[in-house]
Amino acid sequence: MRLFVASVVFVLLALNFPGIVSKLENTLNKCGDFILNKMSPVIPGILENSVTLKDCYKIICQKYKNKIRFVTLYDTENKIPVFSAYKYTGITKFRRPQIPWMIESQLEPSGAEMRVPFVTQARNGDYLINNTYNYIPGALFPMNHTADRETAESTLTLTNSVPVKQGFRDRLWNLVEETTKRYMDSNCTDHNKKNIVAYVLTGAIPGNEKLNNRVNVPSYMWTAFCCKNKTQGSWVSKTYWGKNMHYKNVNNITLQSLQELQNFLKENFSKNIKLFNNCG
């Protein structure tokens, strides 16, 4: 309840101060340096040459406290993201934020007339009303991969989240986040071999169920990162994907190659997907 009330307050604030809101863009690169070599992923039918191919897909520069923190390709029909793209730069210690879920005011049309809000995006209520199967929001850009507290807060938007089973998020995907983090921390670097840097894409494959008859419940989540090898300077990438189901326990996962993930995605999108340009 508290969450829902809070989000309504946020809408009112956002409509009153349009200057603070995020921006919808027509190309991914306008959001900033979140895409490797500025060559966006190619997902036939959805995204090519950095632009969306259908009106229901929106590019959201995820702006929070005056800075664009990451970018999301959002599917307004399924009301879940296709993916979020971010740059992993290692983490520092900060207190985990406790703030309510935020909505994306850019997806709410502006104008003077009356309208129903949340027509094009998920809202807290979708996760609370008649949630027979206990889905919870799973973030694509996870708080555990953010470099500072404000970026951590910026991930708490439902446009960066998909409905997942609790046992998926807390057991499988948590371990995926930890495993990729450890790998990037020890293997990834920037040009000067000084700092940790990796370009990450994390997405979801739409499934056949809907939360509250509105929000698609994805069948899978996937993640991929690309970075420079710390010792050699050549490009390296690793990936993982998992079915959205309740896992009882997961002790160990093995990261996969970029090609393996692309092959898997091809089965589901029935088209060739290219996530990174020239990686590994």
Ligand SMILES: *[C@@H]1O[C@H](CO)[C@@H](O)[C@H](O)[C@H]1NC(C)=O
């Ligand atoms: C709640 O959701 C279930 C499963 O989707 C559906 O069968 C049921 O009719 C819903 N109940 C209400 C009150 O909407």
Ligand SMILES: *[C@@H]1O[C@H](CO)[C@@H](O)[C@H](O)[C@H]1NC(C)=O
């Ligand atoms: C994030 O990291 C903390 C500390 O390592 C861990 O307890 C937590 O389960 C992780 N994941 C999430 C989603 O908070």
Ligand SMILES: *[C@@H]1O[C@H](CO)[C@@H](O)[C@H](O)[C@H]1NC(C)=O
């Ligand atoms: C770093 O990369 C190597 C080679 O792929 C791998 O064997 C190792 O496990 C990675 N380090 C971590 C901490 O994941």
Ligand SMILES: *[C@@H]1O[C@H](CO)[C@@H](O)[C@H](O)[C@H]1NC(C)=O
């Ligand atoms: C980086 O390159 C070195 C030297 O070729 C190799 O031993 C190591 O496995 C590579 N690391 C990764 C993460 O691929």
Ligand SMILES: *[C@@H]1O[C@H](CO)[C@@H](O)[C@H](O)[C@H]1NC(C)=O
């Ligand atoms: C995880 O699995 C790999 C391969 O199956 C194995 O080599 C490794 O020891 C396992 N790690 C843990 C912590 O169980």
Ligand SMILES: *[C@@H]1O[C@H](CO)[C@@H](O)[C@H](O)[C@H]1NC(C)=O
């Ligand atoms: C996606 O791939 C999985 C595994 O190959 C398959 O079970 C599933 O039916 C596919 N889904 C779609 C929508 O193609």
